[in-house]
Amino acid sequence: MTATPFELGGVSVAPGQRTIVEMPAAQLYTQTPLNIPVHVVHGRQKGPVLLVCAAIHGDELNGVEIIRRVLRMSSMKRLHGTLVAVPVVNVFGFIHKSRYLPDRRDLNRCFPGSETGSLGARMAWLFKTQILDRATHAVDLHTGAVYRSNQPQIRANLESPDTAAMAEAFGVPLILNSVLRDGTLREVAEAQNIPVITYEAGEALRFDETSIRVGVRGITNVMRHLGMLSERKAPGHHVKPAVAGSSIWVRAERDGVFRSLVALGARIKKDQILGRISSPFTADEIEVRSPCAGILVGRDNLPLVNEGEALFHIARFDEVKQVAQQVEDFTNGIVDADPVAENDPPIAP
Ligand SMILES: [Zn+2]
Structure with missing residues (x-):
């Protein structure tokens, strides 16, 4: 119409x-x-x-x-x-x-x-x-x-x-x-x-x-x-998304210099060491461990942290292993795909 x-x-x-x-x-x-x-x-x-x-x-x-x-x-x-x-x-x-x-x-x-x-x-x-x-x-x-x-x-x-x-x-x-x-x-x-x-x-x-x-x-x-664009002639690989049951933030337990050891999207195991917070002046250092298994969906990038600061956001799933694989495949697929926009034609007048 x-x-x-x-x-x-x-x-x-x-x-x-x-x-x-x-x-x-x-x-x-x-x-x-x-x-x-x-x-x-x-x-x-x-x-x-x-x-x-x-x-x-x-x-x-x-x-x-x-x-x-x-x-x-x-x-x-x-x-x-x-x-x-x-x-x-x-x-x-x-x-x-x-x-x-x-x-x-x-x-x-x-x-x-x-x-x-x-x-x-x-x-x-x-x-x-x-x-x-x-x-x-x-x-x-x-x-x-x-x-x-x-x-x-x-x-x-x-x-x-x-x-x-x-x-x-x-x-x-x-x-x-x-x-x-x-x-x-x-x-x-x-x-x-x-x-x-x-x-x-x-x-x-x-x-x-x-x-x-x-x-x-x-x-x-x-x-x-929504039917606003026609379907692709060759439908791409469709991912069935996983829904997180819940998510938690892991916070800094002391002030200091923070190093993350895990990448976004990574599968996290319970008790895994996620990062370390050290004193910039002494050998004093603590580990940041994960209280649960899940996928890392958010992360602090600033190495300077205060006690209580949110460092890692972990989403929990029933099938963590499967979800982690799906996230990895998906991210690799995006990176490998041809550029989405830079080769696009300019806007028609
Ligand atoms: Zn916002």
Whole structure:
């Protein structure tokens, strides 16, 4: 069925057209307006409205590059439905290379926000009412915090069948069934019955090529799953993701200089030595051991740690050995595959 024009922020996009809508976020002290640019790719044929957004934490950059590559794909010309892509939601944080807003609030704790509240509440409200409310499905792109990287993983509320199906379709081997936190975009989307998944991969303020490729592939997989893109002629190898039963953080038991001995994605055995924390001045050293078996899904990268600092994030699975093999095969497959985007043709006018 042919689509009708798509309206967003007072702009009408005709079927088969794409545009960038400048959403006015706020004004700077200098009276300079600050906008959130929103890409709208509106297909000729009717279909779902998929929102893909990144940098709701302003220093989480992998998603910005993932969206850039998705928008350059030639298959966007044959899209069914509408892609609404927001490469940078927290434009303030992005400018300052910061996770937060200028008032030190976390935008991803401000939802649903309000029209008359603080800066964070107003931005959340604008995003919710003008952008999220127009979507039928959503993918929110994140990375680990500064000095902390995540193995590519999906976080989603698997109790919702449509969300669970999207999480599986994304195609990464690891899913963490995570509870909804108050004030997150994911929480308001779920409350409105908009299936939403979070992709977590890599570290803040860094580009990680594997995480970016996995993300681009994941979004195209989701678009295929939703019928927005046609199926591949030769279907690729589909991974059946494993869902973590739970996850724990292993913390530093003393202050000092930390060395990690395990790589992200590695299989961890109970009592395994994960790293060491030593004094920079003496031979004094302690081992960091794992309290359980699992897969390493997140890790601290900064060698300077204080007691209590989260060092290793371990996800627990029933079939750890099998999951570890799947993660390794998957990562090797991504690295070996031909470049996803750099050879892509430029965006058609
Ligand atoms: Zn984040």
